[in-house]
Amino acid sequence: MEKTTIKRFGLYMRQNWTLYVMLSLPITFFIVFRYIPMTYIQIAFKKFNLFKSVWEMEAAGNYGFEFFIKAFSNRDFFYALRNTLLLNLLDLVVGFPAPIILALLLNELAFKMFKRVTQTVVYMPHFLSWIIISGLALQLFAPTTGLVNIVLQKMGFEAVPFLNEPTHWVVTYIFLGVWQSVGWNTIIYLAAITGISPELYEAASVDGAGRLRRIWHITLPGIKPTIIVLLIMALGRILGSEFDRPYALGNNLVKGVSNVISTFVYTVGIRGSQFSLTTAVGLFQSVICVIFLAGANTIAEKNGERGIF
Amino acid sequence: MIKSRGAKIADWIIVFICVIIIFVCLLPIVNIAARSLSSADALMRSKVILWPVEFNVDAYAKILSDVKYTRSLGWTAILTVICTALSMFMTIMCAFPLIYNNLKGKRVFNAMIIFTMYFSAGTIPNYLLLKDLGLLENALVMIIPNCLSVFNMIILRSFFYGIPESLKEAAELEGCGPFRTLINVYLPLSTPTLATLSLFYAVGRWNGFSDALMYITRTKELFPIQLLLYNLLQNMMSIDIATQEGFTMPGVTEGVKAATVMFAIVPILIVYPLLQRYFIAGVTLGGVKG
Numbered sequence: 001m002e003k004t005t006i007k008r009f010g011l012y013m014r015q016n017w018t019l020y021v022m023l024s025l026p027i028t029f030f031i032v033f034r035y036i037p038m039t040y041i042q043i044a045f046k047k048f049n050l051f052k053s054v055w056e057m058e059a060a061g062n063y064g065f066e067f068f069i070k071a072f073s074n075r076d077f078f079y080a081l082r083n084t085l086l087l088n089l090l091d092l093v094v095g096f097p098a099p100i101i102l103a104l105l106l107n108e109l110a111f112k113m114f115k116r117v118t119q120t121v122v123y124m125p126h127f128l129s130w131i132i133i134s135g136l137a138l139q140l141f142a143p144t145t146g147l148v149n150i151v152l153q154k155m156g157f158e159a160v161p162f163l164n165e166p167t168h169w170v171v172t173y174i175f176l177g178v179w180q181s182v183g184w185n186t187i188i189y190l191a192a193i194t195g196i197s198p199e200l201y202e203a204a205s206v207d208g209a210g211r212l213r214r215i216w217h218i219t220l221p222g223i224k225p226t227i228i229v230l231l232i233m234a235l236g237r238i239l240g241s242e243f244d245r246p247y248a249l250g251n252n253l254v255k256g257v258s259n260v261i262s263t264f265v266y267t268v269g270i271r272g273s274q275f276s277l278t279t280a281v282g283l284f285q286s287v288i289c290v291i292f293l294a295g296a297n298t299i300a301e302k303n304g305e306r307g308i309f
Numbered sequence: 310m311i312k313s314r315g316a317k318i319a320d321w322i323i324v325f326i327c328v329i330i331i332f333v334c335l336l337p338i339v340n341i342a343a344r345s346l347s348s349a350d351a352l353m354r355s356k357v358i359l360w361p362v363e364f365n366v367d368a369y370a371k372i373l374s375d376v377k378y379t380r381s382l383g384w385t386a387i388l389t390v391i392c393t394a395l396s397m398f399m400t401i402m403c404a405f406p407l408i409y410n411n412l413k414g415k416r417v418f419n420a421m422i423i424f425t426m427y428f429s430a431g432t433i434p435n436y437l438l439l440k441d442l443g444l445l446e447n448a449l450v451m452i453i454p455n456c457l458s459v460f461n462m463i464i465l466r467s468f469f470y471g472i473p474e475s476l477k478e479a480a481e482l483e484g485c486g487p488f489r490t491l492i493n494v495y496l497p498l499s500t501p502t503l504a505t506l507s508l509f510y511a512v513g514r515w516n517g518f519s520d521a522l523m524y525i526t527r528t529k530e531l532f533p534i535q536l537l538l539y540n541l542l543q544n545m546m547s548i549d550i551a552t553q554e555g556f557t558m559p560g561v562t563e564g565v566k567a568a569t570v571m572f573a574i575v576p577i578l579i580v581y582p583l584l585q586r587y588f589i590a591g592v593t594l595g596g597v598k599g
Contacts, residue, residue, distance in 0.1 A: 012413070018487045019406035023418065026403035026457055033438070033454050034425040040434035054437075102330070109327060110320040120585055121331045127577050129516030131535045135542055135570035136337040139344055145355045145563070147340045179333070211319060243519045248539065262432070269433045270523050282431030290428050 044068070044280035060276065067280040077281060080264035083257055084241045090174050092234055098178050099185035100227065104215055106186060107193050122183025130244040133176055137163065137249065141172065169254040176249065188230065189223055196222035232300045236293035239285060261285050338574065345369070345567035352563045368568035377529075378537070382572060385515060385534040392452055392514040393507050399457040400506060404466040405491050426459045432523070439524060448531055450524040451517065458513075461506045468502040469495060501587040508584045512577060538569050 039054060045064035046057040060066035071077050102122070109115040125133070140147050141162035149159040162172045200218045209217065243262040250258030259267075261281060269278030312320075339359050344352060348363035356362045372378045406412060407419065429435075435454070444450040472495060480490040496503070518535040525531050532540075 012411075016409070016412065016487065019409060019412055022402045022487070023406045026399055026462075027418065027421070029399065029453075029457055030422060030425060033435075034429065035421075037430035037434040037438045040437050041430055043434070043437070105323060105326060108320075108323050111324065114324065114327070118327045118331055120582065121334050123585070124578075124581060125334060127512050127516075127581055128574065129518060129535055131518050131539045131542075132516070132570055132573050135538060135566065135573075136341055138542060139341050139563070139567055139570075140337050142563075145352060145357075147336075147358055150355050150358060183334070211316065247522075248518070265432045266519075266523065270436055275433055275437065279431065279433045282433055286428055286431055293427055 041279060041283055043276050044283045046276065048275040067276045068284065070277055071281050071284070074277075076259065076268070077261075077264060079256065080259050080261045083246075084239060084260040086257075087170070087173065087246070087260065088238050088240070090170065091177055092238070094174050095178050095181065096231065096234055098182045100189055100223075102182055103186040103189035103193065103223075104219060106190060107219065108211065108215070119183070119186075122186070124183070125180045126184035128180065130180075130242075130248040133180060134248040137172065137176060163249070163251065164253045166254050166257045169249075170257055173246070173249055173258075177245070189226060192223040192226040193219060228303070229300060232296040233293075236296040237289070238292060239288045241285070338578075341567045341570050341574075345564060345571045347564065349564055368564035369571075371565055372568050372572065378569065378572070380530060381532055381534050381537045384531070386576075388448075388451060388533060389511050389514045392456065393511045395452060396456050396458070396461075396510040397503065397507055400462050400465055401491070401496070401503075403457060403462050404469055405495065406487070407466055408469045409487070422459055422462070436523060445524050446526070446528045446531070451514075451520055451531075451533065455513075455517075455520065458510070461509055465499070465502055465506060468499055472498055504584055504587045508580065508587075511580070515573075515576065534573050538573055541566060541569055 042054055043057070044067055045060055046054070047060050049057050062069055106115060106118060109118065128136075141149070141160075143149060143159055143161060143164065148162070153159055160168060162168050196218065200222075201214060204214050204218055239261075241260045241262040243266065246258050246260045247263050247266070250263070265278045265282055268274050269282075336359075340357075343359055343361045344357050345368050346361035346364055346366065347357045348365055348367075351357055351362035403422070407415060409415070412418075430438075439445055439450055439454065444453075476494050476498075477490055480494050485493060516535060517533065518539065521531075521533050521536045522539070525536075
């Protein structure tokens with residue numbers, strides 16, 4: 001008995017050893033660069049010491065939760081948390097419906113060539129980095145010499161400090177986010193729209209339904225599952241934070257609203273060497289994100305939608 | 310189907326809206342191109358809108374004669390090529406074995422890989438690991454730690470799954486092992502997806518900023534173009550403030566700033582339309598099915 005299993009395993013390995021050779025590099029990669037860092041998470045519960053390994057460092061006070069308590073009594077962290085939530089919520093409210101509307105619009109375009117051109121152009125900003133976009137924005141919105149303010153002043157309005165005053169900065173930040181991603185995010189909706197049976201549209205036009213009614217009664221219900229899955233995923237990311245976008249667009253004048261968790265971790269952790277505190281902050285954020293994602297996914301599956309896991 | 314007059318008017322209204330959207334998408338780029346080609350004086354007098362005023366290429370000449378910029382552009386280009394090649398290799402090596410249903414340990418491998426999509430150790434643990442590995446201030450730190458994207462791997466795996474099993478079996482009957490099946494059957498059939506993923510990796514590296522910012526602070530010759538551009542934009546900010554006190558000529562630096570942004574944009578604008586026909590197929594494939 002034993003011998004045949006061993007023999008069978010030997011045969012299996014002789015046929016498939018190359019697969020394991022192929023996998024060895026990626027798996028090593030995941031272990032070294034994704035899993036070993038996880039052992040460093042314990043720094044959040046320990047007093048960081050440059051000269052000791054993570055396993056040897058001394059435990060932090062308050063049953064190891066010293067740095068979590070410190071983080072939550074830290075004003076800057078509090079603001080970073082608030083800003084993360086605020087900017088993500090605004091992004092959701094403005095940025096989520098935008099690609100749906102654009103996809104509906106593109107779908108209604110009667111001229112195929114023009115549709116192709118439009119798509120090519122609106123996808124393009126997705127491929128620009130936030131550094132480039134901040135370069136574009138600084139020039140476009142420059143206080144006196146930028147295009148937008150030149151035009152505003154010619155029309156008799158006051159110049160607007162788009163990037164140098166907190167409220168205006170938030171609006172500009174959200175707008176640039178839509179500018180960068182709206183086109184790209186239509187792809188998934190357009191793909192869903194192609195899946196809708198053309199017969200439905202024919203039947204509707206026989207019944208005399210106009211364009212708006214076709215959109216409302218056929219196209220929108222047709223992409224509803226996609227909308228729900230994407231909405232849930234977006235909700236799951238509500239406490240996540242990008243780094244490049246707020247870091248590139250922010251400046252000293254708007255620190256109060258542009259500092260988010262990721263930039264807080266960078267400035268206080270890597271620049272300021274407060275490793276235990278910022279590891280605790282990062283862990284808090286990761287855990288909340290996983291909980292939100294799992295929760296959102298369960299809700300999606302309960303409502304009969306395909307989950308994301 | 311014959312359209313009513315109202316429907317035709319509506320068609321043109323939609324076209325009009327799309328023209329406005331196209332205009333808004335292109336406006337910042339046209340503006341910066343115009344600024345990069347205008348004279349310093351015209352920039353200062355707020356004359357430049359969509360067309361260069363007092364056309365000249367001084368800003369470009371200045372950048373091309375400054376070794377700091379040319380070195381960084383060259384280095385970023387080399388880095389992009391190396392990273393794309395390595396990433397594609399790793400992605401293929403990871404995706405292909407996972408389509409074998411009889412692969413022992415497949416579920417463990419899958420779970421292990423997918424888990425990293427939802428939970429990561431975080432900025433600081435990653436930083437400390439790279440520090441312990443001695444990779445800070447090293448060119449490898451911009452190549453290895455992000456050389457495999459799970460998202461891209463899943464796109465490729467979904468595509469591989471879509472290739473009929475019978476082709477694989479036929480290749481095996483011919484005596485091909487997994488490796489030759491991959492080279493002779495799977496890769497030739499996946500060129501559109503491979504092109505798409507290469508584009509994603511290449512753009513990601515060309516645009517990559519935060520890893521360089523965090524891991525490379527002193528070794529200036531390793532600064533990729535995005536980091537150089539960021540530093541330039543930040544410096545300009547302080548110079549902007551200085552000019553209000555009347556210290557420097559802002560026009561010159563404005564033009565250089567615009568030209569540097571152009572250098573960062575142009576490679577993307579060149580590559581992007583060439584690959585555009587591929588990536589839509591690639592994205593919808595992985596994006597919807599996950």
